[in-house]
Amino acid sequence: MTTTNANSRLGLAVEQRGRVLLARLQGGPRGEFGPAIAADLAALVSRAETDEGVGAVVITGDHPERFVAHAELRWLQEGGAASPAVGPRGAAAVIRTADAARRLPGVRDLADRTALGGTIELLNVHDTFTRMNRCGAVFIAALNGSALGIGSELALACDYRLMAAGDHIIGQPEILLGFPPGGGGTQRLVRLIGTNQALKRMLDGGGLTPEAAAEIGYVDEVLPAEQLVERSIALGQHLAQRLKFTVAALKRAAYIGGSLPLKEGLLLENAEFLAALASPGAQAAMLAYMKRSDEMGDLPLYDRATYEQTLEAGRFGGPIESDR
Numbered sequence: 051m052t053t054t055n056a057n058s059r060l061g062l063a064v065e066q067r068g069r070v071l072l073a074r075l076q077g078g079p080r081g082e083f084g085p086a087i088a089a090d091l092a093a094l095v096s097r098a099e100t101d102e103g104v105g106a107v108v109i110t111g112d113h114p115e116r117f118v119a120h121a122e123l124r125w126l127q128e129g130g131a132a133s134p135a136v137g138p139r140g141a142a143a144v145i146r147t148a149d150a151a152r153r154l155p156g157v158r159d160l161a162d163r164t165a166l167g168g169t170i171e172l173l174n175v176h177d178t179f180t181r182m183n184r185c186g187a188v189f190i191a192a193l194n195g196s197a198l199g200i201g202s203e204l205a206l207a208c209d210y211r212l213m214a215a216g217d218h219i220i221g222q223p224e225i226l227l228g229f230p231p232g233g234g235g236t237q238r239l240v241r242l243i244g245t246n247q248a249l250k251r252m253l254d255g256g257g258l259t260p261e262a263a264a265e266i267g268y269v270d271e272v273l274p275a276e277q278l279v280e281r282s283i284a285l286g287q288h289l290a291q292r293l294k295f296t297v298a299a300l301k302r303a304a305y306i307g308g309s310l311p312l313k314e315g316l317l318l319e320n321a322e323f324l325a326a327l328a329s330p331g332a333q334a335a336m337l338a339y340m341k342r343s344d345e346m347g348d349l350p351l352y353d354r355a356t357y358e359q360t361l362e363a364g365r366f367g368g369p370i371e372s373d374r
Contacts, residue, residue, distance in 0.1 A: 082122045105186075191205040192212050202221060211268070212282050214275040215275065
């Protein structure tokens with residue numbers, strides 16, 4: 051059953067397709083990312099975290115030529131103008147203060163009306179993107195058009211990036227406006243395609259065509275525009291059959307552990323592995339696998355038909371169920 055969430059012109063329009071949420075970014079006539087989209091995106095991630103009926107989220111744009119054009123520049127300019135003129139060390143102190151303030155409801159309401167308000171909004175966007183990286187639902191960016199600045203950064207926060215072929219680009223042009231990327235671009239793009247490639251792209255500020263982006267791993271697949279959303283939903287339906295508890299564990303180990311020194315990353319992986327191993331979903335799958343091994347007299351994943359059936363089901367032993 052498909053359900054539709056009625057939204058205003060700015061924000062997100064969300065509908066459910068099986069275990070997949072399809073979210074359309076509504077950035078107005080220019081396709082910009084502003085406070086309304088930021089707030090709706092945070093709510094969408096909360097739903098993906100808590101709703102066991104959601105295993106994947108596909109995010110696309112409703113602008114005919116843009117996934118997200120970039121952030122609303124007035125939003126950034128006014129936030130910058132209201133912030134104290136300090137160097138990086140002073141700015142780090144401001145961020146720590148804003149982070150502490152936003153965690154205290156009474157204090158946060160007051161802080162929102164001060165120079166800390168813009169910093170709090172930035173931290174909230176970072177939190178939303180990081181929650182996507184820890185969420186048990188898989189996030190897929192269906193890039194229907196150009197994605198610059200925070201549009202690129204939103205795509206980078208997703209687990210998969212599929213892009214429509216056409217006359218549009220993806221990139222981080224912030225340097226052309228006098229500031230570096232601020233929505234995670236310097237971190238996630240470096241981790242995705244390597245320091246050399248990412249630094250060259252960000253220092254230049256130019257965008258890449260879908261084909262050029264796919265060549266260096268910036269996007270995963272380039273598709274005809276008319277196939278993009280349905281292909282993304284099909285991928286989401288496939289991946290949504292995995293157990294959410296296990297997906298979240300894998301994503302945390304890869305995204306968080308992969309950024310740590312090896313010894314610390316391995317400790318994080320071990321913790322996620324042990325926690326998942328004891329979960330009801332993993333226990334049921336392993337018991338089913340051992341039973342089938344005895345019946346077959348061999349290992350089931352070495353039988354091609356069984357392997358393909360397991361891939362489709364999302365785990366050994368049957369259809370998706372709650373793993374908690």
